[in-house]
Amino acid sequence: MTDTLASATLRSRIEWIDTDAAGIYHNSTVTRLVESTEAALTRERGLEGYFPVAPRVRFEADFEAPLFFGQEVTTTVSVAELGTSSMTFTFEVWGEEFEGAPRVRAAKGRYVTVHLDRSGPGRPQSAPWPADWVERLRS
Incomplete structure (x- = not known):
């Protein structure tokens, strides 16, 4: 039997701060959208204190289409692999239908976090992920 790992989807909008003067999103906006969705996932699963002990050690993205000021976006983040002390996520960012243009995938990628033990000098x-977190990340 294979475990199903956690995922979350968040709907948001491209804001002016996310764009250049032409109203086209900055590539860095993808990181913000992904991290917001990851935060939703950790809240939904009750992983209190996750971010201070789970730094990113790798992040890669393929940018496939532009997003525009005011456009609604849907971001999905899924745990793809859950190791002893690392976790690999995959993500997709979709631009919803906008000004007559169809829904399009704007970016996809993956990233890795590592659990840190910050208790010692x-x-x-x-360090291994806490057992209760592992349980909560498995559906």
Whole structure:
């Protein structure tokens, strides 16, 4: 039997701060959308204190289509792999129908986080994910 791992979807809108003067989104907006969706996922699963102990160690994105000021977007983040002390996520960012143009995937990618133990002196070290978090991330 294969475990189903957690995922979350968040609907939002491209705001002026996300764009250049022409109203086209900055590539960095994808990171903001993904992190907002990851935050929703961790809230939904009750992973309190997740972000301070789960830094990104790898982030890659393929940018496929522009997004525009005012356009609604749907971002999905899914846990693809849950290791002992690392976790790999995949994501997709979709631009919803806008000004007569059809819905389009704007970006896709993956990233890796590592769990850190910050309880001791000195530099934090990677450590296994808390058992209750692992349980909550498995549906």
